[in-house]
Amino acid sequence: MNTHTKPLRGMTRRQLLTGATAMGAFVIGSGYVAGSNAAWATEMQAMSPEGFATLVQMARDIYPHDRVADEYYAAAVKGYDTQDKAEMAEQGIAALNARAMEMKGDDYLNIGWERDRVDVLRSMEDDAFFQTVRGGLVTGLYNQKAIWPIFGYEGESYSQGGYINRGFDDITWVG
Amino acid sequence: MAAPFDRNDDSVVVIIGTGAGGGVLANELAQKGVSVVALEAGGRYLPEDYINDEWDSFGQLAWTDPRTTSGDWRVAKDFSGLPAWIVKAVGGTTIHWAGASLRFQPHEWKALTTYGAIDGASLIDWPIDDAEMAPWYDKAEKKLNVTRTNGNPGLPGNNNFKVFEAGAKKLGYKEVHTGNMAINSRDNTDRMSCQQTGFCFQGCKWGAKWSAAYTDIPEGEATGNLEVRSKCHVARILHNEAGKVTGVEYFDEAGNLQMQKARIVAVAGNSMESPRLLLNSASSMFPDGLANSSGQVGRNYMRHLTGSVYGIFDKPVKMWRGTTMAGIVRDEARHDPSRGFSGGFELETLSLGLPFMAAFLDPGAWGREFTSALDQYENMAGMWIVGEDMPQADNRVTLSDVEDQHGLKVANVNYSDHANDRAMRDYAYKVGSQIYDSLGATRTMPTPPYPSTHNLGTNRMSEKPEDGVVNKWGQTHDIANLFVSDGSQFTTGAAENPTLTIVALAIRQADHIASEMSAGNI
Numbered sequence: 001m002n003t004h005t006k007p008l009r010g011m012t013r014r015q016l017l018t019g020a021t022a023m024g025a026f027v028i029g030s031g032y033v034a035g036s037n038a039a040w041a042t043e044m045q046a047m048s049p050e051g052f053a054t055l056v057q058m059a060r061d062i063y064p065h066d067r068v069a070d071e072y073y074a075a076a077v078k079g080y081d082t083q084d085k086a087e088m089a090e091q092g093i094a095a096l097n098a099r100a101m102e103m104k105g106d107d108y109l110n111i112g113w114e115r116d117r118v119d120v121l122r123s124m125e126d127d128a129f130f131q132t133v134r135g136g137l138v139t140g141l142y143n144q145k146a147i148w149p150i151f152g153y154e155g156e157s158y159s160q161g162g163y164i165n166r167g168f169d170d171i172t173w174v175g
Numbered sequence: 176m177a178a179p180f181d182r183n184d185d186s187v188v189v190i191i192g193t194g195a196g197g198g199v200l201a202n203e204l205a206q207k208g209v210s211v212v213a214l215e216a217g218g219r220y221l222p223e224d225y226i227n228d229e230w231d232s233f234g235q236l237a238w239t240d241p242r243t244t245s246g247d248w249r250v251a252k253d254f255s256g257l258p259a260w261i262v263k264a265v266g267g268t269t270i271h272w273a274g275a276s277l278r279f280q281p282h283e284w285k286a287l288t289t290y291g292a293i294d295g296a297s298l299i300d301w302p303i304d305d306a307e308m309a310p311w312y313d314k315a316e317k318k319l320n321v322t323r324t325n326g327n328p329g330l331p332g333n334n335n336f337k338v339f340e341a342g343a344k345k346l347g348y349k350e351v352h353t354g355n356m357a358i359n360s361r362d363n364t365d366r367m368s369c370q371q372t373g374f375c376f377q378g379c380k381w382g383a384k385w386s387a388a389y390t391d392i393p394e395g396e397a398t399g400n401l402e403v404r405s406k407c408h409v410a411r412i413l414h415n416e417a418g419k420v421t422g423v424e425y426f427d428e429a430g431n432l433q434m435q436k437a438r439i440v441a442v443a444g445n446s447m448e449s450p451r452l453l454l455n456s457a458s459s460m461f462p463d464g465l466a467n468s469s470g471q472v473g474r475n476y477m478r479h480l481t482g483s484v485y486g487i488f489d490k491p492v493k494m495w496r497g498t499t500m501a502g503i504v505r506d507e508a509r510h511d512p513s514r515g516f517s518g519g520f521e522l523e524t525l526s527l528g529l530p531f532m533a534a535f536l537d538p539g540a541w542g543r544e545f546t547s548a549l550d551q552y553e554n555m556a557g558m559w560i561v562g563e564d565m566p567q568a569d570n571r572v573t574l575s576d577v578e579d580q581h582g583l584k585v586a587n588v589n590y591s592d593h594a595n596d597r598a599m600r601d602y603a604y605k606v607g608s609q610i611y612d613s614l615g616a617t618r619t620m621p622t623p624p625y626p627s628t629h630n631l632g633t634n635r636m637s638e639k640p641e642d643g644v645v646n647k648w649g650q651t652h653d654i655a656n657l658f659v660s661d662g663s664q665f666t667t668g669a670a671e672n673p674t675l676t677i678v679a680l681a682i683r684q685a686d687h688i689a690s691e692m693s694a695g696n697i
C-alpha cells in the first residue's frame with residue numbers, strides 16, 4: 001500500500017507539482033512524490049494537478065488524521081476529478097486561494113501551518129463548496145476499509161465467527 | 176404454502192407494512208385462520224443477505240424515499256432529508272433493531288395522571304393499563320425469547336458493557352445488567368445463540384436476534400393464510416359511501432397501480448408513513464384524511480429524547496465487539512420530579528462502527544477537536560439515552576409539497592424539543608458522563624440525537640375520540656374496519672424502547688380482530 005518514493009525535502013509544493021506533471025505522475029501532500037506505479041497514483045482526468053493537490057490538502061485540514069496517509073485523502077476527493085464536477089471544484093479552489101491570499105498572503109497550499117489554513121477554511125465553512133467537500137468526506141474518507149485498522153476498527157466479523165471466541169470481553173482494566 | 180389471494184377477494188384483512196406491528200399482526204391472524212394479504216413497500220432480505228458493513232447495509236435496507244423536516248431539532252439541520260432511520264423491507268425495522276425489550280413501568284400508562292398537566296405538552300393517559308397489558312407482555316416476551324424472562328439467562332457482558340457497568344456501580348446505580356434482549360442467550364429449536372458479532376443494527380446474520388423477517392413472516396406464510404406481497408407500496412386506502420374502508424390501491428414492483436379489496440385494513444407503516452397514508456387517502460367524504468375527524472392524525476409525534484455519551488479512556492475498550500446494546504442502567508427510569516423534569520430515562524450501551532461514528536458523533540463538526548476524538552476510536556465506550564419525550568400537538572407529520580417516485584406527497588416531520596426534554600437530556604448527559612469520568616475517562620462527549628429510530632404517536636390511542644385517532648384496540652374512532660397496528664398508536668412514549676410494547680399490542684389486537692370477525696361485528 002504505502003509505496004511512496006523519494007521524499008523531496010526543500011522544494012515547494014509548486015516545484016513538486018511541476019516536476020511531477022513532467023514525470024507523468026501526480027503529487028499530493030507534504031513532500032512526497034507518488035511513482036506512477038504506486039497503488040494510489042492517479043492520473044488527472046479533468047482537474048489541474050495544482051487544483052487537485054489543493055483539494056487534497058483541504059480534505060486533510062478538514063479531517064486531519066496524522067496517521068492517515070495522503071493517498072486516502074486523495075481517494076476521498078478523487079470523485080471531483082470528472083468532467084461534470086471539475087469545474088465546480090476548480091472554482092471552489094480558486095475562491096479558497098483568493099481567500100487565502102487575502103487573509104494570509106499566499107495560495108492555500110503554500111500556507112505553512114495548519115492553524116492558518118484552518119482560519120481560511122473557517123471563514124468559508126458555510127459556503128456550499130466547503131459543505132459539499134466536507135459532507136462528501138464523511139463517507140469518502142471514513143468508509144475506506146483500508147484506513148479502518150489505523151483506528152483499530154476491525155470491520156465485519158461474521159466470516160470469522162463473530163467475537164464470541166475472539167475477545168468480545170477481553171478488556172483487562174475494569175471489572 | 177400461502178396461496179395467492181385474488182385481488183377482488185373482499186374477505187381478506189389487508190395489512191400495510193410488515194414490521195414489528197404489521198408482521199406480528201399478520202402472523203397472529205394467520206395462525207387463527209384469518210386470511211391476510213400483507214403489502215410491504217420493501218423487498219425481502221434474510222440473514223444470508225445481511226451485510227456486516229454500516230453504509231452498505233444502510234443502502235440495502237433503509238427507507239431512503241424522500242421525507243422533509245422542520246422544527247428546532249438538530250436532525251432537521253444535520254439530516255434534513257433523513258428524519259428517521261427505519262427499514263423498508265419485509266420485516267420492517269425489526270431487521271435493524273438492537274433487541275432491547277422492556278415493559279413499560281405501570282405508571283407510564285397514565286402519564287397525565289402521574290405527571291399532571293405540563294405546559295405545552297398534550298399529555299393524556301392511555302386507555303389501557305399495566306394489568307390489562309401484563310398477559311400480552313408475557314406472550315410478547317415468549318415470542319421474542321427475551322433474556323431474563325422465561326428462564327432465559329442474560330447475555331454475557333462485552334467490553335463496552337464492562338466499562339459501563341463498572342462506572343455505573345461506582346456511581347451507586349443498582350439496576351445494572353446486560354438487559355432484556357430479544358436475542359437468544361442460548362440455542363433454541365428455531366434459532367441459534369448470539370455469536371457476539373456486533374452488527375446487530377445491520378441485521379443479525381446468525382438469526383440470534385428476533386426479527387419478524389425470519390420468524391413471524393415465514394411462520395404466518397406456512398399456515399397458508401398469509402400472502403406477503405413485497406415491493407408493493409400502498410398509495411391510498413379506499414372507502415365506500417357508508418364510510419367503511421373497502422380496500423387499498425398500491426403500486427406493485429413494476430410500478431403499476433393495483434387494487435386489493437379488503438374486509439378490514441390495518442395500517443402499520445411506522446409512525447411517519449402511517450399518518451402520511453391516512454392523510455394521502457383524503458376523499459370528498461373525508462377531506463382531512465381518513466380517521467381524522469379529530470384532527471389528530473399526524474400529531475403528537477414522539478421519538479424519545481435520545482442522545483448518546485461517548486467516553487474516551489487511556490486504554491483500549493473495543494466497544495464494537497459483541498452485542499450492540501446489551502447493557503442497561505434502569506435506576507433513572509423512575510418518575511422523580513426532584514431531578515427537574517417529569518418522566519425518566521434508560522441508559523443503554525451503544526456502539527457505532529467507525530463509519531457511522533464519523534457521521535453521527537457530531538454532525539457537521541470538523542477539525543482537530545473532532546478528529547482527535549475519532550483517533551481514539553479504539554479507546555471509546557458508548558451509551559445511549561432513551562427517555563420519555565413530551566407529546567406536543569405541533570410535533571407532527573403533515574404532507575409535504577415534495578412528491579416521491581410514485582407522485583405521492585411525502586411526509587414532513589416537524590419536531591421541536593419540549594423544555595422537559597431538554598432538562599432530562601441535560602441531566603442524562605451529566606450522569607452519563609459521570610459514569611465514564613468515575614473510571615478516569617480522559618474525555619466525554621455528549622452526542623446529539625441521531626435520526627429517529629423510535630417513531631411513535633402520530634395516530635395515538637385515546638379514550639375519547641376527540642383526543643386521538645384510535646381506541647384501546649387500535650381501531651380508528653371513525654371507521655370500524657380500519658385499524659392502526661404499529662408504533663403510531665402510542666399515547667405517550669414511556670422511557671422504554673418501544674418494540675416489545677408494539678408487539679404486545681399487535682398480539683392483543685389480533686385476538687380482538689379475530690373475535691370481532693367471528694362475531695360478525697366487523
Ligand SMILES: Cc1cc2nc3c(=O)[nH]c(=O)nc-3n(C[C@H](O)[C@H](O)[C@H](O)COP(=O)(O)OP(=O)(O)OC[C@H]3O[C@@H](n4cnc5c(N)ncnc54)[C@H](O)[C@@H]3O)c2cc1C
Nearest residue numbers: 192194196216267268272273274275409444661662672674
Ligand atoms: C438501528 C435501530 C435500532 C433499534 N433498536 C431497538 C431496540 O433495541 N429496542 C426497541 O424496542 N426498538 C428498537 N428500534 C425501534 C424498532 O425497530 C421500531 O420501534 C419498530 O420496528 C417499529 O415498528 P413499526 O411496526 O411501527 O414499524 P416498522 O418496523 O418500521 O415497519 C413498517 C413497515 O411498513 C412499511 N411501509 C411503510 N409505508 C408503506 C406503504 N405505504 N406501503 C407498504 N409498506 C409500507 C415499511 O417499509 C416497513 O417495512 C430500533 C430501530 C433502529 C432503526
Ligand code: SF4
Nearest residue numbers: 369370372373375379
Ligand atoms: S451480536 Fe449477537 S445479536 Fe447482534 S448481530 Fe451478532 S449474533 Fe446477532
